[in-house]
Amino acid sequence: MAVADRPILAGMTPDELKAFVVSHGHPAYRATQINDWLCRRFQMVPDAMKNLPSALRQDLQSELHAPSSRIIRRADAGDGTGKLLLSLADDEVIEMVTIPAGDRLTFCLSTQVGCPVRCRFCASGADGLKRNLRCGEILEEYLHGIAAAGKQPENLVFMGIGEGLLNIGELLKSLDRLTSPAGFGMSPRRITVSTSGIVPGIRQLAAVKREYNLAISLHAVNDRIRAELIPDACRYPVQEILRAADEYRETVGRMVTFEYTLLDGINDSRADAAELGRLSRRHHAKINLIPFNETGNGFRRPSRRTIDEFAAEIERNGGHVTVRRERGSGENAACGQLRRQHAAPDNAGLSDN
Ligand code: SF4
Incomplete structure (x- = not known):
């Protein structure tokens, strides 16, 4: 074999x-x-x-592969956030992140090597998709995280490298193993699946009728701005995404979150905020604003004042908004940065594991 x-x-x-x-x-x-x-x-x-x-x-x-991956680098952000760089059996490399907050621990897992969506502001998607992760590789991320953090996480987010809903077969298998009583026994309510808005995948996830949280990276309130950020190949129209989000909420009974990466001069106008507020109200969705983590790719983070005013305008229009607290800003904070740095010759500053 x-x-x-x-x-x-x-x-x-x-x-x-x-x-x-x-x-x-x-x-x-x-x-x-x-x-x-x-x-x-x-x-x-x-x-x-x-x-x-x-x-x-x-x-x-x-x-068997037992295990199939190993930790090759660790990076600590100084605020407790830890990144593990994992080498797979075929020498491909992925990241997982451990994020402590108070007495709760969250793991952020990857689902693919690279990403086919290729959002223009994202380090993970810059080189496209290499391959899907297998269920066992996803679960090994989880186990390496436990070994590094010394405990099982309370929360799990699939927000690392890759578009999980374009690897939905292996994602569903790992979700099943993570939540089954004979498996890792996590509550589905403690697991968040993130997607860039892959409509058929949202429907497939809804069809399993488990209470997973769904986070949809909307990043724009209309197709014109969205097309500036996400190439055509994997992009669905905003209205279709909103319909799928409604169906998910109705089928699963969980409020959906719209993730919105704020980019200076691109999607941070007052009109965008007002429309986002209305979308949040109409679709009973929470808005999570993510001030962009600059990666040197030309996109910039708006000023603190713009971010605060944007959030306030969402609320004025009836939206429910949170601003993501910055974690891991000290060291390769944006997803995929550690992996890309590993691929580049200059990866100084990381400790060999
Ligand atoms: S932001 Fe997410 S979906 Fe977009 S390229 Fe990066 S990993 Fe893929």
């Missing part, structure tokens, strides 16, 4: 584990023990699974 086709231990369901152990001549209850190591003790290295016989540990090690 080619290395790339090997199953990934962290992504295997209890049934798949059972089929594996039985087909290798071990009793079925060993699958429960392996599952407990993964989901209760967050251990993905067979040699550390001490109650397994060495022959089974050997089978797991030689026939």
Whole structure:
């Protein structure tokens, strides 16, 4: 079996584990023990699974990816936010982020290597899509995060590299594993799936009828401005996105969030804010303003005053708005920056893991 086709231990369901152990001549209850190591003790290295016989540990090690990824860099922002750069089995590289806030910990996970959407202001999408992540690779991000942070997160956001709804099969498998009682047991209400507005994906996510939070990166109130920010290939019309958001809220019973990256002189006018306020009211959606994290690609963050006035205008028009607190601004804060810096020759300042 080619290395790339090997199953990934962290992504295997209890049934798949059972089929594996039985087909290798071990009793079925060993699958429960392996599952407990993964989901209760967050251990993905067979040699550390001490109650397994060495022959089974050997089978797991030689026939599966266990694990398939490893941490190659860490960056700490100084405010507790940590970024892990992970190398995959085929030497591709992704990021995951750990974000503590008070006594709560949030993980931000990637779903693809690169991103096909190629938003013009985003470092992650600059080189397009390399490939989708497999369910096991997504779950390994989660497990590496737990090992680095020393605990399971209270919240999980799929806002890292990639457009998760364009990798929805593997995303749904990982969501299932993260929330099933036999898996990691997280509440769906503690998980947020972010999308750039992939309408068929929003409908597929709604169809599973789990209470995942949905965050739609609107970034513009009309198609003209949106076309300046998101290339045609993966962009859906604003009205279609709003309809899909309504359907999601009605089907799942969760309020949708519209993410709005504020870019100086592009989408930060008073008229934009007023329209966003009206959209928020009409569609019962929260607005999350994200002051742009400058990455040297020509886009600029508006002044503090513009951001405050923009938020106030949304509220005056009946909208419900929050401004995202800056986290990780000290070190490669925007998503994809650490990965791009790794690809470039000058990656000084990061500590080798
Ligand atoms: S902002 Fe999100 S959807 Fe857009 S290119 Fe970056 S990772 Fe992809």
